[in-house]
Amino acid sequence: MAQDAPATIEIRHTTSADGTKIGWRRLGTGPAIVVTHGAIATGEQWLPVARALADEHTMLLLDRRGRGLSGDAEGYDLGTEMADLEAILAVAGPGATLLGHSYGAITAAATVAAGADVSALMLYEPPLPVNGPLVGTTIAPLAAAVAAGENERALSIMLTDIVHTPEADVDALRQTSMWAEMVALAPTLEREMRVVDGLAGDLDRFTTIRQPTLLLLGSQTAQHHVDATRFLIEHLPHATLVELPGQEHFAQATAPTLVADTVRSFLRRA
Template sequence: METQVITEHAVQSTDGTSIGYRTLGSGSPIVLVHGSISTGEQWLPVAGQLAASHTVYIMDRRGRGLSADAAEYSLDTESDDIKAVLAVAGEGSALLGHSYGAICALEAVRTGASVSSLVLYEPPLPVDAPTAGAALGLYAAAVEAGDGDKAMRVAAEHFLRISPEDTEALASSPLWAGMVALSPTWTRELAEIDKTDVLVQRYSETDVPTLLLVGEVSPVHLVGASRHLRDRLANGTENVFPGQNHFAHVIDPVSVAEAINAFLPR
């Protein structure tokens, strides 16, 4: 595949916070919104595949990577940040969100963002129960104590809800160090996720063409949230990645890009 030229830029959000993003490729625009405890760089392998037929905008959400931060934080600020990047990407942009980034994408659309299509990879919506719940206190305490490794193990058990064996596999993977480093940014995001219990119905009412990406062996609550949307969206379709989990974009970026390309208009 031809090497893609990646350029870095920034745009001001509504509250003046600088939101950084990378661009590559040419064609119809798509904005990528990464999940918690990660940066936009995690999506570069997928973006490289998409860039042959799309202009890809990979934003860093506030508080990490190329983006600045602010004292005030809410799902509203995340929504405003996405809208700022969409304004740069231009009319007809598609929008992709992974994990918490998918909730941020849903909120942006709910509050007026105009997109041609929506791709959601396992938004952790609190459909049946809080996503964080009481364990958020344990997580926040570990973060405050400076023990990011302990915080992430609390998260693996209570938020990701993966087995001890899968936790050890994740802890020994290249992803873990970055997650530990970014663990302080997750506290406020988890609190916002649990507040969306009153918005789940509204998210289900969007009529934007929507592709739901699901890992076949992803945690039950993540699959369940996606199925909740699938069964209610007026214009939703689903793509299941065989044998994959919440991180197929890292493990098999080619398959993820192929699913997105098959869905998006050229």
């Protein structure tokens, strides 16, 4: 039997509240899922998951501002990212689902907590600073590397000193094609890490979410992701926790079929 042809990918753009052009990839048919990615990434990283869901859902893979298909602006805070998401959700239409990964999960949760019209929310390991600032004094060498244009050093600081990736894993990552892509995106790290640490005294904003919420957690992930997810499961009345066996923080790349099946199952129940 012949296999179905891959879903056609369309490139679309809209304008955010501050005039910044925001781009995304669109594929599939059915109820809309808007995906917002994490740091040092683009929406393209989620294409394997999107292709697996495209037979049942219209997938909108956002490129967050400052990378890929999207423009940027001088002013930046969490509110600008929330406005970007609101602009995409307006295109997706009423009843869309929002899926966020890592830093993108923070922006997704903040947008929904502020009243965005979504039918359901899915969060994959938002690095909420539930135990105090996540970056702390490490922001200084990170900022210095970004200011000096030393993107590779900035990325190494992020991976080794902030998210505590084992050195062997960092060395392995350097040998992949992803490394150059991540290095190119390193200048966006400082501003995003400042936002993360700035939330240390503002976590109550996330406890107002009332939509059905799927919390994805890798069984082998870092402890700060476990703690942040535990905080959400304890405070959100309609949250469902699903552990991804054998996975860490990037199951969308290492186990896309597992992520897609988990999303599909949750949305069918929700």
